[in-house]
Amino acid sequence: xxxxxxDVRSRFVEHFxxxxxxxxxSPGRINLIGEHTDYNGGFVFPGAVTQGVIxxxxxxxxxxxxxxxxxxxxxxxxxxxxxxxxxxxxxxxxFGVCREMMKLGVPVEGFNTAFAGDVPLxxxxxxxxxxxxxxxxxxxxxxxxxxxxxxxxxxVGQATEHNYIGCNCxxxxxxxxxxxxxxxxxxxxxxxxxxxxxxxxxxxYKLVLLNSQVKHDLASSAYNDRRKSCENxxxxxxxxxxxxxxxRDATYxxxxxxxxxxxxxxxxxxKYVIGEKYRVLEVCVALEEGDYEEVGKKMYETHYGLSKEYxxxxxxxxxxxxxxxxxxxxxxRIMGGGFGGCxxxxxxxxxxxxxxxxxxxxxxEKFGKEPxxxxxxxxxxxxxxx
Ligand code: GLA
Numbered sequence: 001x002x003x004x005x006x007d008v009r010s011r012f013v014e015h016f017x018x019x020x021x022x023x024x025x026s027p028g029r030i031n032l033i034g035e036h037t038d039y040n041g042g043f044v045f046p047g048a049v050t051q052g053v054i055x056x057x058x059x060x061x062x063x064x065x066x067x068x069x070x071x072x073x074x075x076x077x078x079x080x081x082x083x084x085x086x087x088x089x090x091x092x093x094x095f096g097v098c099r100e101m102m103k104l105g106v107p108v109e110g111f112n113t114a115f116a117g118d119v120p121l122x123x124x125x126x127x128x129x130x131x132x133x134x135x136x137x138x139x140x141x142x143x144x145x146x147x148x149x150x151x152x153x154x155x156v157g158q159a160t161e162h163n164y165i166g167c168n169c170x171x172x173x174x175x176x177x178x179x180x181x182x183x184x185x186x187x188x189x190x191x192x193x194x195x196x197x198x199x200x201x202x203x204x205y206k207l208v209l210l211n212s213q214v215k216h217d218l219a220s221s222a223y224n225d226r227r228k229s230c231e232n233x234x235x236x237x238x239x240x241x242x243x244x245x246x247x248r249d250a251t252y253x254x255x256x257x258x259x260x261x262x263x264x265x266x267x268x269x270x271k272y273v274i275g276e277k278y279r280v281l282e283v284c285v286a287l288e289e290g291d292y293e294e295v296g297k298k299m300y301e302t303h304y305g306l307s308k309e310y311x312x313x314x315x316x317x318x319x320x321x322x323x324x325x326x327x328x329x330x331x332x333r334i335m336g337g338g339f340g341g342c343x344x345x346x347x348x349x350x351x352x353x354x355x356x357x358x359x360x361x362x363x364x365e366k367f368g369k370e371p372x373x374x375x376x377x378x379x380x381x382x383x384x385x386x
Pocket of ligand 1: 034035036037038039126169170171172173336337338
């Protein structure tokens with residue numbers, strides 16, 4: 001069931017003093033291709049989804065934020081002037097956004113808020129970015145006359161992850177959540193921050209996610225470790241080529257040259273990232289030519305790289321990828337940070353029903369539960385609903 005304004009408003013009214021505030025929403029995201037490239041200065045190809053977070057907010061004339069999570073039935077009060085903030089992660093996102101907006105000089109005041117979301121948690125669809133973007137967008141509207149530009153709002157969300165959650169993520173998720181546009185994917189150059197909307201309506205194909213129901217934990221050190229591996233290789237390359245600032249500047253030949261100076265593991269991680277850089281560009285050409293079979297081929301290559309080189313897969317995701325392949329699905333791969341979450345599948349209309357049925361059955365036989373099927377609809381980015 002789709003989350004609505006009324007679901008949130010009724011709880012806000014009930015939980016606080018009976019009055020209403022303003023309501024804001026921000027989406028989760030998918031990513032067609034370009035995984036673990038954002039923090040390497042590369043390209044990503046995300047789009048917002050129609051699932052997201054909705055929050056009602058009303059200034060309360062104090063320095064306190066009173067926040068109610070409708071989904072978790074959890075309530076907290078924290079002071080905007082507190083350095084430490086609440087300990088529960090779902091509230092730390094809000095605290096972090098407030099503090100980061102204050103760092104930008106926004107005169108944030110206390111507020112009452114209730115929020116809910118319908119992005120599956122830990123599924124690699126960026127439920128956390130949806131939450132951060134909702135509050136960054138809302139605080140900009142309520143306390144800064146919308147003077148803060150959208151990229152800065154996305155960076156507020158990213159800084160929240162870095163400074164309050166402990167995940168050194170890139171900019172993709174928050175960018176996609178803030179900038180999303182119904183019907184379009186976006187190609188973002190994470191180095192220059194230039195981006196372009198690509199209307200995405202693959203006639204004869206569907207995009208569908210299969211949620212493995214294995215919850216990832218991005219804050220777990222594995223994500224940060226991957227980032228560190230990339231930085232190690234860049235540091236080694238810099239000694240030979242001082243202009244290299246990120247793996248975006250690297251080639252396979254350069255990697256071969258520094259191989260003796262880096263660990264085997266770091267080299268393998270960098271190999272994936274360099275390959276992914278080329279794949280995103282090849283997918284752009286294929287999309288412009290309407291060649292979805294080529295797009296799909298690249299998706300499988302990405303899965304292989306994420307699984308065998310970047311090593312962010314798990315048996316469940318590899319299994320779902322194999323099922324897709326054996327059903328003739330055009331493209332399939334892990335989506336998002338990995339270690340669980342969803343596969344994203346590009347499947348032709350005529351194979352869709354059989355694929356879903358086969359995947360459910362085979363997965364249940366092997367892992368004792370069915371994957372959750374999520375048909376992708378590309379939706380809008382952060383916005384005020386009322
Ligand atoms: C997570 C991070 C993003 C990005 C992806 C992998 O979603 O938040 O910044 O690195 O993983 O592409």
